Amino acid sequence: MRLWVLPVLFLLLSIPFVSAQNGAAEAFIKSMSSGDYSYLRPYLSAQMQSAFPESKFRELRNSLIEKYGRITNISYAGSEGGYAYVKVNFEKAAVTFKLVMEGGKIYGIWIVGVSRSSKSGLTPQEAMMEALVRDNYSLAERYFSPLMKKVFTKALFERTRGMIIQSCGEIRGYSFERKEGDVYYYRLLCEKRSVTVTVTVKGGLIEGFHMGFPGFNFALPVLYPLIGALLAVLALWAYLRVIKFAELLLGMAVLLISLVVQSPIQAIPQLVGAGNLIFQIVWAGFIAAIVQEPLKYYFSRDKGLKEALYVGAGFGLAEGILTLGIAIVFGGMASPLAMLERFLVLMFHASTTLLFAYAYREGWGGKALGAMVLIHGVMDSLAAYWKVAPSLGLLATIYIITALTAGIVLFTLIGKAKNEVEEAKIVW
Amino acid sequence: MEDVIVVTTEEVPGYRVVEVKGIARGGVVRATHLGRDIIAGFRNLVGGEVREYTEMMAEAREIALQRMIQHAREMGANAVVGMRFMTSNVGQRMAEVYAFGTAVVVERE
Structure with a gap:
């Protein structure tokens, strides 16, 4: 059949x-x-x-x-x-x-x-849910903590609501599920399916809002990040005419290691209650750079140029897969722009490891590492800021920095990688 | 500097041993990287030659041999007789290769 x-x-x-x-x-x-x-x-x-x-x-x-x-x-x-x-x-x-x-x-x-249609008598958590159902930001805003007011802006609220509608259909209502400590779990009932959301309330103020686990969501748009990453690998292969699977896998493993290390460190400001938003953004951005770049450097510096390049490509590919996984599990959405973003990010990672291998053998590996930590830190900080205050100009700036860095390094070194004569394998 | 003669026999044909310097030795513990280990794991499922490990072990033997020759030179020898390789597992996916022999000074007969 x-x-x-x-x-x-x-x-x-x-x-x-x-x-x-x-x-x-x-x-x-x-x-x-x-x-x-x-x-x-x-x-x-x-x-x-x-x-x-x-x-x-x-x-x-x-x-x-x-x-x-x-x-x-x-x-x-x-x-x-x-x-x-x-x-x-x-x-x-x-x-x-x-x-x-x-x-x-x-x-x-x-x-x-x-x-309820009436504004009166709403608890903060109900106000948040009502705001979502009725597309009325002001209902929830009055209950926001100062930090939430800064972080969860009207623009972000509208974007979140738009994502929910795009993913689950029109919002029909909600039902209370349970309470765990300060966290209230609600089921948001939408046209196509329902989605669990949480509202964190402390001292009568809304401290947090998160999308929960709506179950598997496998619409085509969630594939955009992975498609972008795969296109980048394809482009590298098309130019080099060789693919190094072992190094791709190594790069993927390096991402996993870096995530294990960086995630707890990035959470420190929140754990100790450091409330300055800009500090949190810069911290998150630079910790990612300080953890990821040295790891990439360590795993690529003594390799051939092609091998090193594919370590970075594997790192970027794993990020693409991770983005896809998050989108599937958490019900996030991706626009075609995510394809471009993943393409550029993978090229960036591939270019950094290529640079590291080249610089290491030329004797200025440390300087290359320092430069890449700085660039990566700025890029990730801007990306973290964009999540708080999204704007097209900022997004374009991030893409331009990524594209320029990857472009300059690849333009300069990928030819050397292609023409590099590989040492004959010892097999006797 | 003249190359060190390395043989697995006890004597070097055409030469006579004039002085024994001691045991020349060189060892290395090698591992490949995680990505290659994963690829090798796939090959293990399918069967056939595991090229990743063939290359790793061949490189290890080469390095051990060169280190033994270097050691013999440092001892003032110009030949190593009765050379042998020895190998053992140190940890998972890590192998030690050890080359050793008798460092001697030989002269043409």
Whole structure:
């Protein structure tokens, strides 16, 4: 059997399942909007018909209307696994229902999210969630700590919200999941799927907001960083006409080592409570450079030029894979610009290790290392600042520095690497 | 400086031993890098020659031999007779190669 048949078969078999879910959700919508239980009854399982009779349905509907005002709109909010979501908008709140489905029948009806329309009476964590649902930054801003106000700007809020929508679809509502210490876990209910987010609240102020683990997200855009990195390796191969797999793997291992070392050091300012934002940015940027560049230097300095170049390429490739992994697990998104960024970054890493090997044999390896630490530190600091205050000019500056550094080194040395005569292998 | 004659026999044909200087020796512990170890691991799965380790061991033998010759020179010898290689594992994916022989002074007969 041809392999393409399998996904087609899967899709065909899925159609009745999805239709059944939509049918039940539609019946629920009709019953909720009209108050007529007869639409819903055929879709309820036998157990549900006895547990949720017409009297209970009316009681639920009337109590919601009494509490939140009349129904203004009801919409199907998507499905996930064996669940279908319906959002009912009342005058004062939006209530999200989760229908537990099996074989086209409803086996359970849960209220999983209530998004209040009124600004009053919101806790800081609820305000954050309301801000996301209603695209209203000011709702959350009033609860932000001074650091959050600096870091989580309106622009960043909008970008984050845009990423969520791009990845998960329109935001429908949210439901509280649990609290661990100062961290509140919420499930953000979106059109395509839901996503877990956390809000950290200390002393009545929002100290942090993070995207959680929405599960695997394998849309094409998340592949952009990896495509960019692979294109760079392909370009190097196209010029050199040789690829060094062992050194690529070595470079990947060097990245892993550097991450193990640099991550705890980068976290020190936060751990000791150093609140100066600029200091944190410069610290993060330069620690990355101070850890990564000497490691790359150590692992490439005594190698042939081609081998050294591929150590750096492996380092950059592993970064690309890591970016892809983060995007898949955390549900991040990437624009086509990420492809260009990864291409440039891989070229930068390849050029630095090439320079290190060349400089080491020429007797000025230390100077080359110092220069690259400085350039890398500035680049990463600017990149860290861009995450706080994104601007096109800053992004362009980072790309220009990366491209210039890689371009100058490669232009000068890659010819030498190509023409370098490799020593005959001793095999006897 | 004249090259040191290195033979695995006890005598050098055409020469006679006029003085024994002692044992000349040279050793090295070599490892390849992680990337090559990974590639070698793949070759181990497939079978056939593991070129990464063939090269590593050949380089180690060459280095050990050169160090032994250097040692013999420093002892004032111009030949090494009864030369042997010895090898042992030091750690995972690290091998020691040790070259040794008797450093002697020979003259043409």
